[in-house]
Amino acid sequence: MSVLFYSQADDPVPWRNAFAAALPQMPFQVWPDVEDMESVRYALVWNPPSGLLEKLPKLRAVLALGAGVDALIADPTTPQVPVVRLLDAGLAAQMAEYAVYAVLHFHRRMRDYEKQQQKRTWNQLAPMPASGWSVGVMGTGVIGGIILKHLVTLGYRVRGWSLSGTSIEGVESFVGEDELDAFLSECRVVINVLPLTPSTAGILGVRTFNVMPRGSYVVNIGRGGHLIEEDLLADLDSGQIAGAMLDVFNEEPLPQSSPLWSHPNVIVTPHIAGVTIASEAEEQVIENVKRMERGETPVGVVDRSKGY
Numbered sequence: 001m002s003v004l005f006y007s008q009a010d011d012p013v014p015w016r017n018a019f020a021a022a023l024p025q026m027p028f029q030v031w032p033d034v035e036d037m038e039s040v041r042y043a044l045v046w047n048p049p050s051g052l053l054e055k056l057p058k059l060r061a062v063l064a065l066g067a068g069v070d071a072l073i074a075d076p077t078t079p080q081v082p083v084v085r086l087l088d089a090g091l092a093a094q095m096a097e098y099a100v101y102a103v104l105h106f107h108r109r110m111r112d113y114e115k116q117q118q119k120r121t122w123n124q125l126a127p128m129p130a131s132g133w134s135v136g137v138m139g140t141g142v143i144g145g146i147i148l149k150h151l152v153t154l155g156y157r158v159r160g161w162s163l164s165g166t167s168i169e170g171v172e173s174f175v176g177e178d179e180l181d182a183f184l185s186e187c188r189v190v191i192n193v194l195p196l197t198p199s200t201a202g203i204l205g206v207r208t209f210n211v212m213p214r215g216s217y218v219v220n221i222g223r224g225g226h227l228i229e230e231d232l233l234a235d236l237d238s239g240q241i242a243g244a245m246l247d248v249f250n251e252e253p254l255p256q257s258s259p260l261w262s263h264p265n266v267i268v269t270p271h272i273a274g275v276t277i278a279s280e281a282e283e284q285v286i287e288n289v290k291r292m293e294r295g296e297t298p299v300g301v302v303d304r305s306k307g308y
């Protein structure tokens with residue numbers, strides 16, 4: 001039995017060391033230096049090429065090196081074994097930092113002050129209390145929950161939207177398609193951390209933007225597939241949306257030709273809102289392998305019918 005590691009984004013060395021220390025009996029094979037595909041019991045992967053996993057006849061589970069497993073679930077060649085995703089594992093705190101930074105950036109008008117500084121202009125813009133700002137988070141699971149708590153602490157009026165609802169103190173909860181418009185109608189900032197599934201694809205589009213108050217902001221740290229980029233560009237140009245901070249894109253790396261790069265009201269970051277850090281995630285992964293070796297169920301098994 002062995003572990004197969006595949007990722008173009010993660011350094012295999014700390015993972016190899018962690019496995020060697022915790023499970024010395026389990027060889028750790030790093031793609032493409034794989035000597036024995038037959039022995040692979042666990043695949044620890046991020047964005048494996050389609051078709052790789054189906055070549056592992058003894059595979060017991062796919063362990064994702066991230067929280068979002070949309071690509072694995074959408075790939076018809078992913079074997080019908082449990083797919084296990086990271087639950088928090090250091091990602092939630094990073095995503096919350098990013099989200100809070102984005103809200104503060106827009107709310108405290110940092111772009112305007114940047115422009116003023118370029119012109120050596122000393123001009124105090126009208127203050128806006130946090131309590132007068134409604135911030136909405138789409139997706140209220142492990143990651144959304146932590147973002148919501150931080151925003152409550154900062155004094156924003158906070159609302160969460162999800163399919164299952166949430167009961168976090170200080171957060172107004174909106175549930176399901178029927179309550180989406182009510183949720184959006186007061187959001188000065190919408191932060192998306194939903195999983196990408198067929199029902200959430202394209203959820204950030206003109207329909208959504210038009211329900212938000214004029215001059216609102218969009219923060220996308222879910223997946224590029226949630227956002228219809230042309231709709232955002234059109235609504236930025238019309239002023240319906242005042243600004244956006246985007247970490248994920250339909251095509252990554254974002255193509256050089258994308259107008260998002262140079263849009264004055266868009267901040268682009270290269271999918272760094274939540275980066276898997278081996279030292280924070282290895283315990284969860286190794287515990288899961290140990291559980292499965294004992295015949296127990298790992299934590300974070302994806303419900304394929306839901307997609308997360």
Ligand code: GLV
Binds near residue numbers: 065066068069091
């Ligand atoms: C990163 O995008 C992740 O899903 O962990």
